[in-house]
Amino acid sequence: MASQRGDGERQIHVLAVDDSSVDRALIARLLRSSKYRVTTADSGKKALELLGLEPNVNMIITDYWMPEMTGYELLKMVKGSSKLREIPVFIMSSENVPTRINRCLEEGAEDFLLKPLRQSDVSRLSSRIR
DSSP: OOEEEEEEEEEEEEEOOSSSSHHOOOOOHHHTTTTTTEEEEEHHHHHHHHHHHOOOEEEEEEESSOOOOOHHHHHHHHHTTTTTSSEEEEESSOOOOOOHHHHHHHHHOOOOSSSOOOHHHHHHHHTOOO
């Protein structure tokens, strides 16, 4: 459930996951400029911990290639969970690899975005939120 802002407008809570602090900061800035509430995590493991503590996340945007747990593995964990499976997951990568993109989409990703993320990508996200 999205939280209410003071002006009555629904605020979408996004969990942004990327092992790169530079990419995390860019993603958070772009999302916040579009009035999203943003929580960041530097790994898939940390993202799963946060999802356990913060159940009102409306969307996850995650880097594909991270150490310990890839974005693809995070996607599979989220979509395999009865509590989390309804949360839309967007995968990002700097590599345009069609087989990787298709595998993520087949596993339930809403979309696959190429890095660096741009404001036009953020606009696409908001149109895909349930």
